[in-house]
Amino acid sequence: MALILLVSVDCFAGAGKDGFPFLTLGAGARQEAMGGSGVSLPGEVNGAYWNPAAWGAVRGKEMSLYYASQMDTARLGALSYAQGLERSTLGLQILTFDSGDIQGYDSSGGKTGTLAVKDSMVALGYGRPWGEDLTWGVNVKHVQETLPGASASANALDAGLLYQKGDWPIRFGAALRNEGTQATFENEKTSLPRSVDFGASYQALAQSLLATVEGHEPSDGARYWTGGVEWWVYNTLAFRAGYDSGTDAGNGLTMGIGVKMKDFRIDYAYTNQGDSFGGAQRVGVSYRFGGAGDRAYQQGLALMQKGDYAAAVLKFKEALDADPGNRAAMRALKEAAQKLRKERAAS
Secondary structure, three states, rough: OHHHHHHHHHHHHOOOOOOOOOHHOOOOHHHHHHOOOOOOOOHHHHHHOOOOHHHHHOOEEEEEEEEEEOOEEEEEEEEEHHHHEEEEEEEEEEEEEEOOOOEEEOOOEEEEEOOOOOEEEEEEEEEEEEEOOOOEEEEEEEEEEEOOOOOEEEEEEEEEEEOOOOOOEEEEEEEEEEEEEEEOOOOOOOOOEEEEEEEEEEOOOOOOOOEEEEEEEEOOOOOOOEEEEEEOOOEEEEEEEEEEEEOOOOEEEEEEEEEOOEEEEEEEEEEEHHHHHHHEEEEEEEEEEOOOHHHHHHHHHHHHHHOHHHHHHHHHHHHHHHOOOOOHHHHHHHHHHHHHHHHHOOO
């Protein structure tokens, strides 16, 4: 019966032969809408699931709630929190999965009643900049899975890097995820779904356009790649689309939207799992306790995307006055000042 249940869960996860398939499901609606690309995206609390170096790029405090549903019964939830310190960031991420009731069958195909699997993960994270251009981070995880009549747990480590040279619009990321101990189910050992991930993202047009392409090498399957795009309208409304070449069901296409309201952001993603399993609905809500510095930075982005470069320069300077270490605001200030000079030279 447990075998039938695990097969059902694997269909939802798109996983291979390793255990704990819920660890491959993702934990951010923004990233899932972009094809499951998160290794090289700018730092935010959800990004630490794909690359723990994202912890080190979070400014101030940030919290996120995430929920996904699939196959009418399966549910995935996540809580993420980042606490910025003077030069580093501490993080916490909790992930839970509940398959709901799934019909079980015996070896002859007869029904045996309903089964369920419940999983959980708790990760403590740490990240910080290393020099001017590099950020690193780690996650220490404890995972547990409960099946009918059996349970197992394991410990794991994630490690990652983010690199962006000066004013370059390109960011590179690399991560090793779920490197850990084996778990034992009824005297049978199973490994965690380890993955080596790498990628690059490109930001342009006053930071309103973001594109990413990433490669993934799982321990229990073939290499695959993901990619996505994001377009922000006045730093308020985002449209996203992506592609995942490694999906076991559906056509791999993803899409979603995001809405930003002051310090709140709401994200939605839809991923196609084929006719047999339908589409997965994913929703996330995040809140930044960034204070005056982060608020001025966000306002500056909106002004720059409207073409008001002079006002944007003032906002980015305000952001740097409140938080001199905000490298994103520094890059945006240089970009806005450059566009302002070109605008004045042309007039």
